[in-house]
Structure formats: structure tokens, C-alpha cells
Amino acid sequence: MRPQDSATTDRTAPQDLPSIIRPYGDTTGDAMVQLSFSLPVPAGKRAELAALQLAGKMGLEPASVVHSKAMGPNFTFFIVYGKVNHLIDYAGIEVPEGREYPLLSGKEIDLAIRTVLSRRMVVVGACIGTDAHTVGIDAILNVKGFAGEKGLEYHREIQVINMGAQVTVEELVERAKAENADAVLVSQVVTQKNAHIHNTKQMAAAFHAAYPTAVGPGMGRPLLIAGGPRFDTVTEQELGVDRIFGKGTTPREVASYLVHALLPSWTPENPAEGER
Ligand code: B12
Incomplete structure (x- = not known):
């Protein structure tokens, strides 16, 4: 296989990579993420609290509902913005080889x-x-x-x-x-x-x-x-x-x-x- 043909091989040397990273929302490393989903309930206060409960159970703490909109009488769409506590070991990630064959002309x-x-x-x-x-x-x-x-x-x-x-x-x-x-x-x-x-x-x-x-x-x-x-x-x-x-x-x-x-x-x- 010609080495340049590997589609997704990460060529960055491990020493050039940041080791531990967090998501970026408003400022670097603030760990803020945005999530969208819908729930099978009518729009309203109870629906928003249900969305926040789900966000909390998914590890977003604190979280806020930044958008909610009724989709017909019995469904609501949400966008939630919140902080996660998880860290990612970026340098430790093993990137699989992309293609096991050469790309031909x-x-x-x-x-x-x-x-x-x-x-x-x-x-x-x-x-x-x-x-x-x-x-x-x-x-x-x-x-x-x-x-x-x-x-x-x-x-x-x-x-x-x-x-x-x-x-x-x-x-x-x-x-x-x-x-x-x-x-x-x-x-x-x-x-x-x-x-x-x-x-x-x-x-x-x-x-x-x-x-x-x-x-x-x-x-x-x-x-x-x-x-x-x-x-x-x-x-x-x-x-x-x-x-x-x-x-x-x-x-x-x-x-x-x-x-x-x-x-x-x-x-x-x-x-x-x-x-x-
Ligand atoms: C265009 C489109 C349509 C057109 C299709 C026209 C046509 N002739 O193809 C129309 C309007 C007909 C349509 C209808 C429907 N659609 Co539609 N459609 C889309 C849309 C907007 C784009 C799809 C597309 O063309 N992508 C561009 C191509 C190039 O990308 P691709 O398909 O991924 O193909 C690439 C690779 O995947 C790969 N690939 C794909 N196939 C193959 C095969 C081989 C052998 C290989 C090697 C590679 C390969 O190579 C391609 C190039 O890189 C998507 C949303 C989206 N943005 O993807 C929704 C979407 C696919 N549709 C959706 C839905 C729900 C429908 C409908 C059920 C809507 C309805 N209620 O009627 C119907 C179903 C009709 C049916 N019986 O299938 C959903 C599917 C959801 C899901 N989870 O399944 C999507 C995701 C929209 C959404 N977010 O809800 N749709």
C-alpha cells in the first residue's frame, strides 16, 4: 500500500497534540455543549422541566433550555445548553487506518x-x-x-x-x-x-x-x-x-x-x- 493513500490516518505527531481537552462553548475549556432533542409531550413548563431532567441525567450540570417549540399538539423540540464534567484524553486516541487498499487513478x-x-x-x-x-x-x-x-x-x-x-x-x-x-x-x-x-x-x-x-x-x-x-x-x-x-x-x-x-x-x- 502506498503510504499517502491512507484516508483517515492522523499524521499529527502525538507530542504536538493537547493531551486532555474539554468542549468549547463561549470560552476555551468552559465545557459547554449544546444538545437538541424532542420529547413526546405538549410544550409548556412541565415539558421544559422534563428536558432539564434529561439533560441532568446525561451529565449536563448546570443546564438551561435555550429554545423550545411545539411540534404539533403532543411533541416539543428543545435545544439545551449546559456544562459537562467529562474530560477527553485526546493524545491517547488511536485513529484507525482508513483504507486497506491504494487509491488508483x-x-x-x-x-x-x-x-x-x-x-x-x-x-x-x-x-x-x-x-x-x-x-x-x-x-x-x-x-x-x-x-x-x-x-x-x-x-x-x-x-x-x-x-x-x-x-x-x-x-x-x-x-x-x-x-x-x-x-x-x-x-x-x-x-x-x-x-x-x-x-x-x-x-x-x-x-x-x-x-x-x-x-x-x-x-x-x-x-x-x-x-x-x-x-x-x-x-x-x-x-x-x-x-x-x-x-x-x-x-x-x-x-x-x-x-x-x-x-x-x-x-x-x-x-x-x-x-x-
Ligand atoms: C434528497 C432527500 C429526499 C428526496 C430523495 C430524492 C432522490 N431521488 O434521492 C425525497 C424528497 C424523495 C425524499 C423523500 C423522503 N425522505 Co429524504 N432526504 C433527502 C435528503 C435531504 C438528502 C439525501 C441526499 O440526497 N444526500 C446526498 C447524497 C450524496 O448523500 P448520501 O445519500 O449519504 O450518499 C453518499 C454516501 O452515503 C455514500 N453512499 C450512499 N449510498 C451508497 C451506495 C453505495 C453502493 C456506495 C458505495 C456508497 C453509497 O456515497 C454517497 C456519496 O458520498 C436527506 C437529508 C440529508 N441532508 O441527508 C433526507 C432524509 C434522508 N430523508 C428522510 C426521510 C424521512 C424521507 C421520507 C420518509 C419523508 C416522508 N415522510 O415522505 C421520504 C422517503 C421516501 C422513500 N420512500 O425513501 C430522512 C431519513 C431519516 C431516517 N432516520 O431514516 C432524512 C435523513 C431527512 C431527515 N433528517 O429527516 N428525501
């Missing part, structure tokens, strides 16, 4: 696929369940791309089938089989009642059942990739997928991962080694 991605696969890589993408938020998956797949990077469709060597929104698991498995998909990319943005977790697990289970052989270009199960802004509480193992991508993901990160995971024999420094 567009040319390197196409070259890798052409050299090792000798055909186009087939990627099937969809928003599954009732989710209609297509902006995220389109940002990864469509030519237009995201954050100044072109989407996967831009690559000559990647064939993209974007099935759009509200695709059922059955439709997705059927299409992946029909297209001989190398990778299946699923987006889940709605997280109400953990729909994103249930839907992704259901999708993964269906692919594991439909494909008896392990991941492998043209023969086994397609690589399963889940993406969305709120997957940070679960692991790949829990969902049954090969990789999760979170908020801020760019198409190049995904394309580089596809090369890393599906064409492991290819290395950007010496592409000839991967030829077969």
Missing part, C-alpha cells in the same frame, strides 16, 4: 480490469426496499459522479446497470444473475426502525443462498457492497456483505476497492505481474 483502474479480467467488469446497483433516495448511489454510479470525480459509468472497462429505487431483493438477485454481475452495490439511506440493516441483511442472505461458490469474477458470488450515511454502528460481518461505504464516499474509492477485491493479483506499481 482512472487509468490504473481501467488498465487493471483490461489486463487481469480481459473483459468489462459488470456492476449492478440499486436502492433496495422502500428506499427512494437515489442521490447517493447515483453519485457513485452515474457519469456525473461526486466531489469532482466521475462515477463508475465513466470507466470504459466498467459496465454499470443502475436499477434505480425501490428494487426488491428478488429483482436484484435475478438481474445480477442475468448480467453475470461481478459486484452488486446497494444503497440504504432511510434508517427508520433500522430498515437499512434489515434490508441489507436480507439482501446478503439471498445472495449467499443463490450463489453456492465464494466471490470470484465470472464464477462465484458477486462482491456485495452496501453504502449509505448511517452504517457506522454495524460491521460487514454482521450484515453479511464484503464492504460498507459511508458518508462522503467518492466513486474513485469504490472503483479502487473493486480492483483490490476482485483483481487481487494486480498491483499498481507493476501491472504486468497480474497478467494471466
Whole structure:
């Protein structure tokens, strides 16, 4: 791996870091924080006292309600401002490595696929369940791309089938089989009642059942990739997928991962080694 490729590695030397820190509200180190939440009660004095009780139980002492507003007859929204007593050992924090694979250029991605696969890589993408938020998956797949990077469709060597929104698991498995998909990319943005977790697990289970052989270009199960802004509480193992991508993901990160995971024999420094 090229050292400069690690996305979130903190390059600040530990001796340059403050060791113990507190939140900053009005003045440095005053430990003041602001918190917003809603309670299922009508607005009023009792509701504000309930909000303060919650703040106290969360360790905000003293605290004050700086804003409260009725949201319909039986709900109230609050902003509470208060002091916390907790300290953070900033220098002691261990920052995980971001990416376990190198970030490739567009040319390197196409070259890798052409050299090792000798055909186009087939990627099937969809928003599954009732989710209609297509902006995220389109940002990864469509030519237009995201954050100044072109989407996967831009690559000559990647064939993209974007099935759009509200695709059922059955439709997705059927299409992946029909297209001989190398990778299946699923987006889940709605997280109400953990729909994103249930839907992704259901999708993964269906692919594991439909494909008896392990991941492998043209023969086994397609690589399963889940993406969305709120997957940070679960692991790949829990969902049954090969990789999760979170908020801020760019198409190049995904394309580089596809090369890393599906064409492991290819290395950007010496592409000839991967030829077969
Ligand atoms: C635009 C939008 C809509 C549009 C969607 C239009 C469309 N064609 O996509 C419309 C108006 C249709 C809509 C409807 C609804 N929405 Co809406 N919507 C949003 C909004 C404002 C922006 C989402 C967005 O486009 N983000 C920009 C993209 C680029 O970011 P992203 O999705 O995170 O994607 C990035 C990464 O996560 C990742 N990624 C995402 N998917 C994938 C997939 C793969 C394979 C990979 C590798 C990476 C990846 O890469 C992307 C680029 O970095 C959000 C609030 C917000 N600010 O996020 C609410 C929000 C998502 N919506 C919400 C809700 C509740 C709804 C509705 C239920 C509202 C209603 N009562 O009708 C409906 C649901 C419709 C449905 N059936 O799904 C809630 C969800 C809350 C929750 N906990 O689930 C949010 C968070 C708003 C809120 N705060 O309440 N919505």
C-alpha cells in the first residue's frame, strides 16, 4: 500500500497534540455543549422541566433550555445548553487506518480490469426496499459522479446497470444473475426502525443462498457492497456483505476497492505481474 493513500490516518505527531481537552462553548475549556432533542409531550413548563431532567441525567450540570417549540399538539423540540464534567484524553486516541487498499487513478483502474479480467467488469446497483433516495448511489454510479470525480459509468472497462429505487431483493438477485454481475452495490439511506440493516441483511442472505461458490469474477458470488450515511454502528460481518461505504464516499474509492477485491493479483506499481 502506498503510504499517502491512507484516508483517515492522523499524521499529527502525538507530542504536538493537547493531551486532555474539554468542549468549547463561549470560552476555551468552559465545557459547554449544546444538545437538541424532542420529547413526546405538549410544550409548556412541565415539558421544559422534563428536558432539564434529561439533560441532568446525561451529565449536563448546570443546564438551561435555550429554545423550545411545539411540534404539533403532543411533541416539543428543545435545544439545551449546559456544562459537562467529562474530560477527553485526546493524545491517547488511536485513529484507525482508513483504507486497506491504494487509491488508483482512472487509468490504473481501467488498465487493471483490461489486463487481469480481459473483459468489462459488470456492476449492478440499486436502492433496495422502500428506499427512494437515489442521490447517493447515483453519485457513485452515474457519469456525473461526486466531489469532482466521475462515477463508475465513466470507466470504459466498467459496465454499470443502475436499477434505480425501490428494487426488491428478488429483482436484484435475478438481474445480477442475468448480467453475470461481478459486484452488486446497494444503497440504504432511510434508517427508520433500522430498515437499512434489515434490508441489507436480507439482501446478503439471498445472495449467499443463490450463489453456492465464494466471490470470484465470472464464477462465484458477486462482491456485495452496501453504502449509505448511517452504517457506522454495524460491521460487514454482521450484515453479511464484503464492504460498507459511508458518508462522503467518492466513486474513485469504490472503483479502487473493486480492483483490490476482485483483481487481487494486480498491483499498481507493476501491472504486468497480474497478467494471466
Ligand atoms: C434528497 C432527500 C429526499 C428526496 C430523495 C430524492 C432522490 N431521488 O434521492 C425525497 C424528497 C424523495 C425524499 C423523500 C423522503 N425522505 Co429524504 N432526504 C433527502 C435528503 C435531504 C438528502 C439525501 C441526499 O440526497 N444526500 C446526498 C447524497 C450524496 O448523500 P448520501 O445519500 O449519504 O450518499 C453518499 C454516501 O452515503 C455514500 N453512499 C450512499 N449510498 C451508497 C451506495 C453505495 C453502493 C456506495 C458505495 C456508497 C453509497 O456515497 C454517497 C456519496 O458520498 C436527506 C437529508 C440529508 N441532508 O441527508 C433526507 C432524509 C434522508 N430523508 C428522510 C426521510 C424521512 C424521507 C421520507 C420518509 C419523508 C416522508 N415522510 O415522505 C421520504 C422517503 C421516501 C422513500 N420512500 O425513501 C430522512 C431519513 C431519516 C431516517 N432516520 O431514516 C432524512 C435523513 C431527512 C431527515 N433528517 O429527516 N428525501
